[in-house]
Amino acid sequence: MRALCSQACASLSIPILLSILTCMIPTRCMSSPAMAAYSEDAPDKFTLISLKNHIALDPFGVMSSWNDSLPFCNWTGVRCSRRHKERVTFLNLMDHQLVGSIPASIGNLSFLQYLYLGSNGFWGRIPPEVGRLYRLKYLNLSHNAIEGEIPPNLTSCSELLGMDLTGNKLTDNHLQGTIPAAVGKMSRLEFLKISGNNFYGNIPPSVYNLTSLFYLDVGNNRLHGEIQPDIGFTLPNLEGLYVGRNSFTGNIPVSLPNATGLGLGRLVLFKNELTNLKDDAFSFMSSLTNCSGLRLLDISMNQFEGELPPSVSNFSSELEWLILGSNQISGKIPRGIESLKGITRLDMSRNVIMGVIPENIGKLHTLLEVDLSHNKISGAIPASFGNISQLTRLSLQENSLQGNIPSSIGSCRQLETLNLSSNNLTGTIPAEVVTLPFMSISFHLARNLLNGPLPQELGNMSSLVELDVSDNRLSGVIPPTLGECIMLERLDLGNNLFEGSIPSSLSALKSLHLLDLGRNKLSGQIPKYLQNFTLLQDLNLSFNNLEGEVPYDGLFRNVSAISVTGNSRLCGGTEELELPPCKIHRKKKQRTLEFVIPLTIMCFLLFACFIISLIRLRKSGSKRPSAPSIKEHFPKVSYFQIQQATDNFSSSNLIGEGSYGSVYKGILGEERMMVAVKVLNLRRKGAFKSFIAECEALRSIRHRNLVKIVTTCSSIDSKGADFKALVYEFMHNGSLDEWLHPKEDQPEVTKSEVRPDLRNLSLVQRLKAALDMALAIDYLHNQCETSIVHGDLKPSNILFDHDMTAHLGDFGLAKFLPSASPDNCSANQSSSTGVKGTVGYVPPEYGTGGKASMPGDVYSFGVLLLEMFTGKRPTDGMFKDGMTLQEYAKIALHGRVEEIVEPSLLQEAQAHWSHREVVESSRAHFHGENVKSSRATTAKIDCLIALLRLGVLCSLENPNERMKMKDVATELSEIRAKFHGERT
Ligand SMILES: *[C@@H]1O[C@H](CO)[C@@H](O)[C@H](O)[C@H]1NC(C)=O
Numbered sequence: 001m002r003a004l005c006s007q008a009c010a011s012l013s014i015p016i017l018l019s020i021l022t023c024m025i026p027t028r029c030m031s032s033p034a035m036a037a038y039s040e041d042a043p044d045k046f047t048l049i050s051l052k053n054h055i056a057l058d059p060f061g062v063m064s065s066w067n068d069s070l071p072f073c074n075w076t077g078v079r080c081s082r083r084h085k086e087r088v089t090f091l092n093l094m095d096h097q098l099v100g101s102i103p104a105s106i107g108n109l110s111f112l113q114y115l116y117l118g119s120n121g122f123w124g125r126i127p128p129e130v131g132r133l134y135r136l137k138y139l140n141l142s143h144n145a146i147e148g149e150i151p152p153n154l155t156s157c158s159e160l161l162g163m164d165l166t167g168n169k170l171t172d173n174h175l176q177g178t179i180p181a182a183v184g185k186m187s188r189l190e191f192l193k194i195s196g197n198n199f200y201g202n203i204p205p206s207v208y209n210l211t212s213l214f215y216l217d218v219g220n221n222r223l224h225g226e227i228q229p230d231i232g233f234t235l236p237n238l239e240g241l242y243v244g245r246n247s248f249t250g251n252i253p254v255s256l257p258n259a260t261g262l263g264l265g266r267l268v269l270f271k272n273e274l275t276n277l278k279d280d281a282f283s284f285m286s287s288l289t290n291c292s293g294l295r296l297l298d299i300s301m302n303q304f305e306g307e308l309p310p311s312v313s314n315f316s317s318e319l320e321w322l323i324l325g326s327n328q329i330s331g332k333i334p335r336g337i338e339s340l341k342g343i344t345r346l347d348m349s350r351n352v353i354m355g356v357i358p359e360n361i362g363k364l365h366t367l368l369e370v371d372l373s374h375n376k377i378s379g380a381i382p383a384s385f386g387n388i389s390q391l392t393r394l395s396l397q398e399n400s401l402q403g404n405i406p407s408s409i410g411s412c413r414q415l416e417t418l419n420l421s422s423n424n425l426t427g428t429i430p431a432e433v434v435t436l437p438f439m440s441i442s443f444h445l446a447r448n449l450l451n452g453p454l455p456q457e458l459g460n461m462s463s464l465v466e467l468d469v470s471d472n473r474l475s476g477v478i479p480p481t482l483g484e485c486i487m488l489e490r491l492d493l494g495n496n497l498f499e500g501s502i503p504s505s506l507s508a509l510k511s512l513h514l515l516d517l518g519r520n521k522l523s524g525q526i527p528k529y530l531q532n533f534t535l536l537q538d539l540n541l542s543f544n545n546l547e548g549e550v551p552y553d554g555l556f557r558n559v560s561a562i563s564v565t566g567n568s569r570l571c572g573g574t575e576e577l578e579l580p581p582c583k584i585h586r587k588k589k590q591r592t593l594e595f596v597i598p599l600t601i602m603c604f605l606l607f608a609c610f611i612i613s614l615i616r617l618r619k620s621g622s623k624r625p626s627a628p629s630i631k632e633h634f635p636k637v638s639y640f641q642i643q644q645a646t647d648n649f650s651s652s653n654l655i656g657e658g659s660y661g662s663v664y665k666g667i668l669g670e671e672r673m674m675v676a677v678k679v680l681n682l683r684r685k686g687a688f689k690s691f692i693a694e695c696e697a698l699r700s701i702r703h704r705n706l707v708k709i710v711t712t713c714s715s716i717d718s719k720g721a722d723f724k725a726l727v728y729e730f731m732h733n734g735s736l737d738e739w740l741h742p743k744e745d746q747p748e749v750t751k752s753e754v755r756p757d758l759r760n761l762s763l764v765q766r767l768k769a770a771l772d773m774a775l776a777i778d779y780l781h782n783q784c785e786t787s788i789v790h791g792d793l794k795p796s797n798i799l800f801d802h803d804m805t806a807h808l809g810d811f812g813l814a815k816f817l818p819s820a821s822p823d824n825c826s827a828n829q830s831s832s833t834g835v836k837g838t839v840g841y842v843p844p845e846y847g848t849g850g851k852a853s854m855p856g857d858v859y860s861f862g863v864l865l866l867e868m869f870t871g872k873r874p875t876d877g878m879f880k881d882g883m884t885l886q887e888y889a890k891i892a893l894h895g896r897v898e899e900i901v902e903p904s905l906l907q908e909a910q911a912h913w914s915h916r917e918v919v920e921s922s923r924a925h926f927h928g929e930n931v932k933s934s935r936a937t938t939a940k941i942d943c944l945i946a947l948l949r950l951g952v953l954c955s956l957e958n959p960n961e962r963m964k965m966k967d968v969a970t971e972l973s974e975i976r977a978k979f980h981g982e983r984t
């Protein structure tokens, strides 16, 4: 009977339940004796069910265990008291993406000590009934969408030790002013975290009476006024103080280091209007040496002044962040800085620091980021920077540095951004420095006195987005290898002594937004390909020796976007340029005849070529399903050579097993070339066809983001059986699948060579890989002679080479699409048979007999995109009962993207932008709960939102509604451009 009733209760609709709850001891329930007995028996079960019914969305189904098959004390996240068997003491539903409101009845869980509902989507207000939880010790409602005020009734929770309300939409109560003064009544409070809300006004004086407080975080609100000077004395246990990103004024509380001494570990004051006492010579800094546990010091973006005391080097050896940027700090970088053994971020930018950078800075091997820009630092750049192998960012711009750029900087292999602009550097640019493989953000050497050529090794920095060497004395030709940096968006070579013509290889730089070649000695013509750079907004070619016709199309139509003045021999262009017309146009009429004749001949020749190629196409079309045509294109290798290369197909060389065979790594021939050999299992049905398909596809295409086939082997093996193998360039960095899911078993690549230094792919790297793939697929679909459908896009088919450029591989399921000419349809016979692919990535229409198609590839690409940025496979166990990866992403697009993206992508934000970030990025650990960092930069989130939206749009159910691959590539390139624009 009881079971029946509870079932009935659980199945009641929310409005009915609400009416039950509002009458507290509801008459409706009273009318059923069983129900009444039940709620008396287990009042907490009744409350939990009401909580469950207030949850509208539970994407992971975590509350599915909340049913009668288990005692309610065993439900997910619930624990009961040992002594009082049916009373809930612990409720933890953190980080499950639940959406709903908190019912007032929560106040009935009168034995509750721990209430953790953080990192979900709870909205509405904190019910004042929470104040009835008089045994409550910890309350965590962080990172939800809770509004309104902190209810004054909460202060009845006199046992409360910790309260975390970070990252909501809480506001001040307009009648009472600011953070309720009553918070000060919770006298046992040790932990108070209310950052990232909309609180306004002063910190109420009563907060300074919470003598047990060891952690106070009020950062990122709209608070102002002074921080009480005696805070160190009134809160002697303070270990972490976070007040960053408010408008606090007045002096820095000197009592802090003095009174809290050993305990103070994190002091984060950035972005306020705090000052120090004018005549104390910045003694505050010296006194921080008393804090032997100091790990984080961020006083940036305030109004501190005075000399940096040498005693800075006596700071705790545990110090990780020393962030002093954007103040008025003077003095020198102390020589003793080498004793800060654990430091990862050193930022003294935008101060008035003088003197030299001490050579022994190179002993700080843990450094990841160094920013000393915008100071008055002189002397040479220490060569010892080369010893800091982990360094990802080095910013020394806007100083008075002299001497050469040390070539040792080329040893900082992880460097992503290097800025040495606006100094007095001399000498040449060392080739070592322009070969850094991860240099992906910016490379700035502008406004120095550098001479000599631009090293051609530059082409190795193929991920680079920004290159600026303007305003130097660089000479020689523009190296054609620059055309390999195809990610470039800003290229500024202006005001140097470059000569020669603009290389044709630059036609590959289609991502350019800005191109400045002005004020050089360049000669020759303006390349026509610039007309096709659709993203270019700013082109400067002025003051060179360029000649000939200015193009008319594309960007050249917009006079305000281009500058060609100061080239005396240019002609043509749009009328607004007011250049003399080119001769050809002026004499048009007279020359008509001269043109007509060659034109006729050319037309005839073109037509003849067309006919011939049509005939050849038909011939090759009919030949397509046979292998021999491959011979002409690749030098063949023998079975014996492959046997040798793979050490007789030894299992130690086996790197993967695919659907139609095994893949071995090997060393081929006298050139000892590293290769990957796919040996087809010809007993497998369809393997031969897949061999042909792949040969055919790879034969006719060439693109930097497709794996390159080296050769093929069609032979007889040692036992006399048919043997077929494909030999590809070896991809040193494994597959995307291994990078995305490093620990799990690989479904296809079982024994991959996972590198020991394998680290997580950053957002920048993922973005680049995604764009690489979009370009490769767009190429297959739209730029090949005959459109090719890949048919099996998935992470294990995407491979990374030595410099992490992504290549699309495995064309075993590739199909040629029928061309416009109906006669050619015969070449397409394979696509009419059942289409295979990989579960999770196959579009729904293939299952219902649809043919391999371009929208099918777009679908798989969409799934791939979602997987890349959420870290979840489409086949993950959580996707069942109609929930799919696409649906999951779609739901999260309503303001919850932070919670579904691969967590490391958000953490990474802290490494790059933390000084601009909210204080909680430094993560105090609240009772071991995995509280997510609240806000990465908006740029980052915006970028992720755009990516997930694109993934969802690509993987729509209806093939006709999906985007075209060309548009996908454009969109991705724009997302990337916007992201790089915003983060710098
Ligand atoms: C419920 O949890 C308790 C304590 O953890 C355990 O002993 C018991 O076996 C569980 N009951 C069920 C039905 O799982």
Ligand SMILES: *[C@@H]1O[C@H](CO)[C@@H](O)[C@H](O)[C@H]1NC(C)=O
Pocket (backbone or CB within 6 Å): 128, 129, 131, 132, 153
């Ligand atoms: C809030 O506290 C007041 C005073 O203690 C009490 O009268 C009132 O019932 C409480 N409200 C709720 C909803 O518990």
